[in-house]
Amino acid sequence: MSRQWLKVHLxxxxxxxxxxxxxxxxxxxxxxxxxxxxxxxxxxxxxxxCWNLMSGYTGYIDFGPVAYFGVGSYSTAILMLKGGVPFxxxxxxxxxxxxxxxxxxxxxxxxxxxxxxxIATFAVAEALxxxxxxxxxxxxxxxxxxxxxxxxxxxxxxxxxxxLMLFFMGLVxxxxxxxxxxxxxxxxxxxxxxxxxxxxxGVPTLKIKIKAxxxxxxxxxxxxxxxxxxxxYIIPDDVFNVLRTIQMVxxxxxxxxxxxxxxxxxxxxxxLVSEYLGAKFVYDYLIFVGAxxxxxxxxxxxxxxxxxxxxxxxxx
Amino acid sequence: xxxGFGALTAVRNLSFSLQEGEILGLIGPNGSGKTxxxxxxxxxxxxxxxxxxxxGQSIVHCSPHEICQMGIAKTSQTIQPFSNMRxxxxxxxxxxxxxxxTMGKAREETARILKFMGLEGLGGEPAGKIxxxxxxxxxxxxxxxxxxxxxxxxxxxAGLNPTEIQESLEILKKVRNQGKTLIMVEHVxxxxxxxxxxxxxxxxxxxxxxxxxxxxxGNPEVIQAYLGKRYA
Amino acid sequence: MLLFLQALINGLxxxxxxxxxxxxxxxxxxxxxxxxxxxxxxxMLGAFLTYWLFVLFGLNPFLALLPTLGFLFFLGFFIQxxxxxxxxGAPPIMSYLLTFGLHLVLSNLALRIxxxxxxxxxxxxxGLTLNLGGLVFPYSRLATFALAxxxxxxxYVLLYRMETGRAIRAVAQDREMARLMGVNxxxxxxxxxxxxxxxxxxxxxxxxxxxxxxxxxxLQFTITAFCVVVLGGMGYIPGTLWGGIILGVLxxxxxxxxxxxxxxxxxxxxxxxxxxxxxxxxxxxxxVEEI
Numbered sequence: 001m002s003r004q005w006l007k008v009h010l011x012x013x014x015x016x017x018x019x020x021x022x023x024x025x026x027x028x029x030x031x032x033x034x035x036x037x038x039x040x041x042x043x044x045x046x047x048x049x050c051w052n053l054m055s056g057y058t059g060y061i062d063f064g065p066v067a068y069f070g071v072g073s074y075s076t077a078i079l080m081l082k083g084g085v086p087f088x089x090x091x092x093x094x095x096x097x098x099x100x101x102x103x104x105x106x107x108x109x110x111x112x113x114x115x116x117x118x119i120a121t122f123a124v125a126e127a128l129x130x131x132x133x134x135x136x137x138x139x140x141x142x143x144x145x146x147x148x149x150x151x152x153x154x155x156x157x158x159x160x161x162x163x164l165m166l167f168f169m170g171l172v173x174x175x176x177x178x179x180x181x182x183x184x185x186x187x188x189x190x191x192x193x194x195x196x197x198x199x200x201x202g203v204p205t206l207k208i209k210i211k212a213x214x215x216x217x218x219x220x221x222x223x224x225x226x227x228x229x230x231x232x233y234i235i236p237d238d239v240f241n242v243l244r245t246i247q248m249v250x251x252x253x254x255x256x257x258x259x260x261x262x263x264x265x266x267x268x269x270x271x272l273v274s275e276y277l278g279a280k281f282v283y284d285y286l287i288f289v290g291a292x293x294x295x296x297x298x299x300x301x302x303x304x305x306x307x308x309x310x311x312x313x314x315x316x
Numbered sequence: 317x318x319x320g321f322g323a324l325t326a327v328r329n330l331s332f333s334l335q336e337g338e339i340l341g342l343i344g345p346n347g348s349g350k351t352x353x354x355x356x357x358x359x360x361x362x363x364x365x366x367x368x369x370x371x372g373q374s375i376v377h378c379s380p381h382e383i384c385q386m387g388i389a390k391t392s393q394t395i396q397p398f399s400n401m402r403x404x405x406x407x408x409x410x411x412x413x414x415x416x417x418t419m420g421k422a423r424e425e426t427a428r429i430l431k432f433m434g435l436e437g438l439g440g441e442p443a444g445k446i447x448x449x450x451x452x453x454x455x456x457x458x459x460x461x462x463x464x465x466x467x468x469x470x471x472x473x474a475g476l477n478p479t480e481i482q483e484s485l486e487i488l489k490k491v492r493n494q495g496k497t498l499i500m501v502e503h504v505x506x507x508x509x510x511x512x513x514x515x516x517x518x519x520x521x522x523x524x525x526x527x528x529x530x531x532x533x534g535n536p537e538v539i540q541a542y543l544g545k546r547y548a
Numbered sequence: 549m550l551l552f553l554q555a556l557i558n559g560l561x562x563x564x565x566x567x568x569x570x571x572x573x574x575x576x577x578x579x580x581x582x583x584x585x586x587x588x589x590x591x592m593l594g595a596f597l598t599y600w601l602f603v604l605f606g607l608n609p610f611l612a613l614l615p616t617l618g619f620l621f622f623l624g625f626f627i628q629x630x631x632x633x634x635x636x637g638a639p640p641i642m643s644y645l646l647t648f649g650l651h652l653v654l655s656n657l658a659l660r661i662x663x664x665x666x667x668x669x670x671x672x673x674x675g676l677t678l679n680l681g682g683l684v685f686p687y688s689r690l691a692t693f694a695l696a697x698x699x700x701x702x703x704y705v706l707l708y709r710m711e712t713g714r715a716i717r718a719v720a721q722d723r724e725m726a727r728l729m730g731v732n733x734x735x736x737x738x739x740x741x742x743x744x745x746x747x748x749x750x751x752x753x754x755x756x757x758x759x760x761x762x763x764x765x766x767l768q769f770t771i772t773a774f775c776v777v778v779l780g781g782m783g784y785i786p787g788t789l790w791g792g793i794i795l796g797v798l799x800x801x802x803x804x805x806x807x808x809x810x811x812x813x814x815x816x817x818x819x820x821x822x823x824x825x826x827x828x829x830x831x832x833x834x835x836v837e838e839i
Contacts, residue, residue: 061641108824114640115583116823119774123816126771130813183412183419190409193398200358200392202384202414202462246652253645283656290652297646298634 015174022166026159035158037275039230042165044267046223047244048251049172054216055249056257057185058209059192060114064121065248067128068098068217070240072224074132077150077234091225098221099214106213110206122242129240149235152228161230168223175215177260188212192258243286247274250289253296256303265304317366319349319356326352327363328521336465339492340499341512341529345541349521350501351393354468358390359383370466384414389464391455393471393501399444403435406443406454407461414462426461433457433487449480456487466497473504481507509533517541550682555804556797557683561693563796565758567789568696568751569769570776571703572744578783579720579740582632582643586651587773588766590745592658594620594752595761599669609669609757613695616753617746624745628738651766658763666760692754699750700789706743707785716740720783775819781829790830 022038029035047069055062075094079085085093109120155161179185187208190198199205228234247270255266270289277285296303319327327349334340342350355361357368359380368376375383389410398406407429411422430436433453438446443454452472459467469488473481485507492498502508509515509529517525517532519541525532532538573587594616601612627650635643678685707713718726719736727733755761776795780787795815802811826832 059639059641061644108820112823112827115577115644116778116827118583118644119771120820120823123771123819127813127816130810134807134810134813183422186405186409186412189401189405190398190413193400194396196360196380197392197396197398197458198409198413199380200360200384200390201410201458202381202416203409204379204381204413246648249645249648283660286652286656287660290649290654290656293649293652294631294646297642297649298631301642 011177015177019166019170023163026162032158035162037271039158039162039165040275041268041271042162042169043223043227044247044251044271045264046165046168046172047220048248048255048263048267049169049176050216050219050223051248052252052257052259052263053172053176053179054212056252056259056262057180057188057192058212060110060209061118061249062121062213062216063118063245063249064123064125065217065220066240066242066244067121067125068102068220069224069227069244070125070128070132070236071098071101072221073228073234073239074150075221076225077152077228080152080229081150087229091222094225095218095222099218102214102217103210106210106217110209110213122245125240125242125245129236132236132240149233149238150228151233153232155229155232161226164226168219168226172219173260173264176263180260184208184211189258246286246289250293252303254292254303256306259303259306262303262306317356317363317368319352319361319363326521327356327518329366330518330521330523331366332516332523332526334466334497334499336497337492337495338497338514339488339512340497341508341515342499342501342518343503343505343508343515344518344524347520348518348541350518351470352521353518354390354470354499354501357383357468358388381413384462384464385416387463387465388468389414389459389462389466390468391459391470391472393474395451395455397443397451397454399442401443402439403441403443403446403454404430404439407457410458410461411463414464416463429457429461432490433460449476452476452484453487456491460491465495466499467491469498469500469502471501471503473502473507476504485511551804554683555800557685558804559797559800560793561685561689561796562800563793564693564696564789565751565755565792566772566776566796567792568699568754569748570773570780570792571700571785571788572746572748572751573770573773574777574780574783574785574788575703575716575747576741576744577777578785579716580632580737581640582635582741583640583647584744585644585647585770586654586766587647587748588769588771589651589654589658590620590624590748590766591752591755591769592655592761592763592766593623594749595756595759595765596658596662596752596763597749598753598756599667599761602669602671609671609753610691610695613750613753617750620749620752621742621746623749625738625742627745628741632741633734633737651770655763655766662763664762664764666762668760669756686758688757692757696751696754699747699754700785703747704785712739771815775815777829778819778822778827779829781831784829784831787829787831794830 025038026035051062051065054060072094075097076087076090079090079093080087105121105124109117112120179188187198187203190201190203191205191208195205224239228239251266251270252263253266254270255264256262273288274285277288317327317331318325318329330349330353342353344350352361356363359375359378359382362376367374370386370388375386378386398409404426407426408422411417411425411429412419415422415425417425427436430439433456435450435453435457438450443451446454456469456472473484476484481504488498488511500508500512512529515525515527515529515532516523517535517538524537524541525535569591572590573584576582576584576587597616597619598609598612601607601615602609631646631650632643635646673687676687678687678690707717715726715731716736716739718729718731719733772795776788776791778791779794780789780791798818799811799815802814822829
């Protein structure tokens with residue numbers, strides 16, 4: 001019992017220490033490429049962490065998370081440009097918009113099983129992209145900017161985004177850690193293991209799936225909003241790009257679905273790889289990613305963290 | 317009530333009632349509709365016609381998790397443990413959601429039930445890796461942890477050897493003595509006939525006999541259903 | 549009125565092609581429970597193979613269909629043995645992820661090797677059309693439609709009238725029972741996946757006759773296949789034909805009267821509605837995954 005206690009405290013202490021170290025980095029590292037790269041890593045950890053919250057824990061593979069990234073980006077951009085809303089409240093509102101949207105989409109689709117849910121979410125993401133692309137033409141307004149996208153006002157310093165991304169990463173990872181051992185977390189995992197048995201044990205499966213989906217989607221939306229301001233311009237092909245979904249999936253898969261640290265490891269590793277490979281040969285990176293997926297599924301289906309945890313036992 | 321799947325009527329015009337604290341045995345040849353009946357009661361299927369009343373209230377429109385929380389729990393013929401979760405966690409889920417306890421109380425309840433079922437040493441094992449008889453006990457533990465008053469036991473004796481069957485029967489008697497009501501679907505005759513107070517026999521989805529075990533065992537229609545006309 | 553008829557018949561021709569592209573997908577799922585997300589890439593590979601056989605070796609594009617069928621058949625067999633086989637008992641999410649990885653590898657490898665250039669098969673008869681009272685039909689489209697129908701018919705005959713086909717259907721309906729009756733399950737799986745890959749490649753070859761080909765074309769066919777199969781019923785081959793035709797006509801009509809982009813969105817919307825309201829397909833004979 002006492003070993004367990006120490007272990008739990010150790011985790012939070014390590015978490016705090018990491019937070020302090022990472023927060024002080026901008027004091028030592030000058031602005032520029034390296035700071036930006038770190039912030040990028042944080043963003044991907046957060047994004048894949050969100051995907052992990054939903055798909056990693058419930059086992060419902062979502063192939064459409066990029067839809068909320070895109071909606072979040074556009075919401076933030078439009079709120080700031082047309083509504084004059086300051087940045088941080090825009091992020092918050094974008095998150096809310098995504099929450100509502102994901103509720104509308106989740107209610108019908110989460111009743112479907114595995115493959116259907118996966119394709120349905122993918123279809124929704126693609127349809128949304130098409131919608132935004134054609135949106136202006138249909139409504140007859142100058143709203144979405146069509147294929148040219150939108151441009152935002154110049155942002156504050158690099159360090160600002162560094163801290164913002166660090167915050168989101170901490171939020172997502174911390175939330176995952178908290179939820180994992182909570183009643184909600186057990187419900188999620190029960191759904192992944194044996195959904196019908198869970199339902200028969202009293203778990204309100206639909207309600208829980210929706211909660212996880214809405215939570216995950218709103219946070220993804222917020223991150224979309226942050227990136228919009230960071231890059232200062234957004235185009236549909238970029239913010240609705242299926243490649244983002246692929247990244248989230250593979251990062252979580254590699255690191256270990258349904259684990260707290262899985263997305264951290266997977267995202268850190270793959271972001272760095274993609275920076276190296278992707279800068280020169282985008283296709284090579286994707287081939288690499290595809291090969292990694294295949295290898296992981298065949299040899300290490302639980303990902304790195306999952307495989308590490310598998311041998312563990314404890315007595316109660 | 318009646319429940320059919322396409323051209324096949326699994327259960328036809330079946331009616332019965334159950335008293336609190338009773339042990340009811342449900343027997344019949346394979347395909348007679350027993351599991352379908354359980355699934356309807358537990359809310360997995362909705363009957364085509366008819367009613368299911370629990371303590372005077374209709375539950376046909378409730379979802380399985382609601383029915384579980386109301387007090388009816390079902391085990392599955394094909395046991396579905398949460399394989400990658402520990403035995404302790406398996407039962408914990410039921411205590412958390414079925415009985416709606418807080419985390420602390422749920423942990424206590426789980427520990428209590430594991431002890432009651434003789435599984436306390438196994439709490440930390442992954443549920444997918446324990447041997448069959450223990451997995452059946454886990455199934456039962458989960459059902460108990462939901463706090464259910466009525467337990468629908470679907471072939472919990474299948475695949476057990478005589479010693480294990482005896483142990484199971486002991487446990488079931490203890491469970492009933494705690495005030496639970498049991499319906500048992502069984503093929504292991506000795507077990508179900510020995511413990512039940514009432515027995516219902518199904519064949520081709522219809523009730524062909526009802527009564528005390530001894531009465532039913534001698535019923536020619538029942539014998540015919542199991543063994544064919546020659547033995548009736 | 550003429551426009552409507554043209555759009556309708558174009559849709560019919562398109563639908564036949566869609567059906568032929570989707571049959572393999574339905575087969576793989578119906579028999580093995582595998583959702584092959586790299587399905588469209590087999591179409592792409594078939595299209596490219598037929599193209600290269602014609603361009604590099606001067607092989608008549610219609611004759612090239614046969615080696616295309618053969619090559620994709622063996623490729624499918626190979627992939628099945630190496631990878632898919634191991635997923636047979638595993639939770640379905642494994643097969644989506646694995647085949648998704650496969651999709652990434654295949655499509656980007658193709659992109660790397662062949663570049664993103666659009667290519668088109670041009671023969672002496674490419675531009676020729678049939679003119680019927682104002683309606684225009686390219687001969688190549690008519691020919692490929694006919695061949696697609698023949699292929700589907702052939703598949704039907706194989707599955708419903710021949711011994712091996714019966715074994716395949718038996719495995720699809722009740723694996724344990726089939727095993728007990730002496731069917732070698734692993735062999736059937738290998739055969740089924742290879743067959744699925746082969747006919748999909750063949751369909752791809754047919755596509756190369758009338759459509760532009762490029763390495764990224766696979767994804768849209770995977771989506772299309774999914775739509776067709778949901779419409780017709782997962783695992784139900786005759787339904788695939790109707791699903792294809794319905795989808796083809798719908799797309800053709802929306803492209804004619806609205807925009808191309810919206811036809812995609814409409815397709816997705818239809819798919820979503822089908823999944824929610826009638827997941828077993830219009831005939832109600834589809835296989836729906838157990839929770």
